Amino acid sequence: MTAYGSVIHDHSRNPRNYGSLDEPDLRREEVNPLCGDRVRIELAVRDGVVEAARFRGDLCTIAKAATSLLTVAVIGMKIDDVREFPEERLFAALEAEIPRARRQCALLPLQVLRMMT
Amino acid sequence: MSHETFELIERLRRARTPAAMATLVRTTGTTPRKEGTKMFVGSAGEIFGSVTIGGCVDARVIEQAGEVLRDATPRLLHLDLGDEEAWEIGLTCGGAVDVFLEPMTDGAFELYEHARREWQAGRAVAIATTLNGDGAGSRSLVDTNARTTDDVYVELLRPPSTLVIFGAGAVAMPLVTYAKSLGFRTLLVDGRERYATRERFPDADEIRVGIVSEIVETMEINARTPLVLVAHDAKIDVPVLRQALTTNAPYIGVLGSSRRGAALKQLLREEGVADEQLQRVRVPVGLDIGGGSAAEIALSIIAEVVAVMNGRR
Numbered sequence: 001m002t003a004y005g006s007v008i009h010d011h012s013r014n015p016r017n018y019g020s021l022d023e024p025d026l027r028r029e030e031v032n033p034l035c036g037d038r039v040r041i042e043l044a045v046r047d048g049v050v051e052a053a054r055f056r057g058d059l060c061t062i063a064k065a066a067t068s069l070l071t072v073a074v075i076g077m078k079i080d081d082v083r084e085f086p087e088e089r090l091f092a093a094l095e096a097e098i099p100r101a102r103r104q105c106a107l108l109p110l111q112v113l114r115m116m117t
Numbered sequence: 118m119s120h121e122t123f124e125l126i127e128r129l130r131r132a133r134t135p136a137a138m139a140t141l142v143r144t145t146g147t148t149p150r151k152e153g154t155k156m157f158v159g160s161a162g163e164i165f166g167s168v169t170i171g172g173c174v175d176a177r178v179i180e181q182a183g184e185v186l187r188d189a190t191p192r193l194l195h196l197d198l199g200d201e202e203a204w205e206i207g208l209t210c211g212g213a214v215d216v217f218l219e220p221m222t223d224g225a226f227e228l229y230e231h232a233r234r235e236w237q238a239g240r241a242v243a244i245a246t247t248l249n250g251d252g253a254g255s256r257s258l259v260d261t262n263a264r265t266t267d268d269v270y271v272e273l274l275r276p277p278s279t280l281v282i283f284g285a286g287a288v289a290m291p292l293v294t295y296a297k298s299l300g301f302r303t304l305l306v307d308g309r310e311r312y313a314t315r316e317r318f319p320d321a322d323e324i325r326v327g328i329v330s331e332i333v334e335t336m337e338i339n340a341r342t343p344l345v346l347v348a349h350d351a352k353i354d355v356p357v358l359r360q361a362l363t364t365n366a367p368y369i370g371v372l373g374s375s376r377r378g379a380a381l382k383q384l385l386r387e388e389g390v391a392d393e394q395l396q397r398v399r400v401p402v403g404l405d406i407g408g409g410s411a412a413e414i415a416l417s418i419i420a421e422v423v424a425v426m427n428g429r430r
Contacts, residue, residue, distance in 0.1 A: 029328070031308055036350060038308040038328055058308050058329050058352045 191219035284348030330356035343368035370402035
């Protein structure tokens with residue numbers, strides 16, 4: 001059993017969409033200066049819809065799982081909807097109680113998506 | 118040739134100080150002074166820098182330096198040593214040494230400056246100096262496959278080792294300073310702009326900020342690239358170790374306890390990294406000198422790195 005449940009364990013050990021796009025339409029890299037989590041997300045967009053997503057980063061377990069889940073979730077979404085992606089939906093997808101002190105870990109990739117779209 | 122010798126040559130060039138350079142180009146017997154040892158002497162017999170060849174040889178070099186500078190003519194000194202003289206310079210038995218003594222001309226300064234730039238860029242370079250005949254003292258940069266003959270001395274200048282430090286925390290600061298003073302080129306890697314700054318690391322030769330696990334994949338790591346991981350953070354240590362263990366890095370040290378080290382190794386083992394590779398990881402890092410401050414930990418690390426690079430551990 002893991003500290004944060006099977007979804008976080010699975011996505012942190014086997015992250016989806018890990019890597020880079022050859023020619024991304026959107027790209028953004030941000031760092032959490034406190035803990036050093038750093039992530040870069042790339043999106044390919046066609047007709048206002050996310051066609052592909054990739055990420056790379058030095059990320060803790062929660063941040064990596066959250067980024068992995070988000071890249072899965074935004075593929076097929078309108079770019080305007082990505083910007084409005086609700087935090088509650090992200091935390092629900094993680095299927096674990098995230099301690100208050102670690103919530104920023106999960107929110108980093110969501111903030112990156114909002115900044116880039 | 119060391120970075121100290123390059124720096125000394127540069128100081129002499131800038132000060133326009135007349136100086137003769139003496140190079141030990143051939144020895145017989147066992148000696149602590151290796152071929153290539155250089156000393157620099159002024160026209161009044163003053164010695165520049167801290168290195169000498171030793172004993173009676175120094176006296177002959179100093180004696181001849183004034184003439185070499187006055188005549189602007191190089192000469193090759195052949196010295197047969199009696200047992201007592203040999204003992205003075207560290208030979209275990211009587212033997213002979215050849216010392217090439219030459220004035221440092223503008224051309225020589227220029228060539229060594231060029232060699233220094235190549236050396237600092239991490240490229241091996243060799244200098245061939247003609248020892249005898251009309252062309253004595255003429256020299257040129259040659260490729261490293263050149264051969265030594267009786268009349269030409271080939272001086273191979275291997276580039277400095279590059280110490281790569283992952284993590285820009287408190288231990289990294291004195292570590293960079295110590296490493297620099299020991300002649301290492303230093304490369305600092307971190308993901309945080311506010312830590313990996315020029316203000317905190319004025320001695321670092323290079324600072325790279327970005328996704329560390331990505332940076333390490335693009336680095337050229339070879340047998341002259343010791344690696345030290347002081348981030349103390351699994352999200353850095355695991356991917357860096359994963360990549361480092363695919364290289365022939367001579368030293369891979371990780372800041373942390375034995376327990377933490379065991380946990381890191383277990384994560385890598387689960388990814389398929391072989392135990393024989395994991396044994397290359399030194400954790401806890403550094404020699405046991407009993408210290409606990411950042412400076413003491415850095416000292417223990419650099420001491421172990423030097424010992425490994427010198428083949429002592």
